[in-house]
Amino acid sequence: MMTRLGYVKPQHGWRKSENHLTAGQYQAVGLDMQGISPDQLQSLQSDLEGVQSKLEAEDFSGLTRHDLTGAILQSGIQGYLAETYAMDRIAGRGARVAASAHR
Incomplete structure (x- = not known):
């Protein structure tokens, strides 16, 4: 079996991925859209x-x-994204650069 996933990047057009699956295999897809809220992390925990x-x-x-x-x-995916958002804000403060607000 095969899955085909895709999304559009406005500057670059479609980005597609094809993955061959084995029966019983679990596939996870993580998209970084609007950030991770503390409530989402608490619910997951x-x-x-x-x-x-x-x-x-x-x-x-x-x-x-x-x-x-x-x-x-x-x-794992959401924890990683939450960590990178936090590091982005910390680095932005240190450099006096406005970082995007993720919730």
């Missing part, structure tokens, strides 16, 4: 803690593939 509690209690009822794999990938 709460979800991950809930999954961890269920796993530790060996209660697997209701857990999905996204709970076990996707949420971990999502937290």
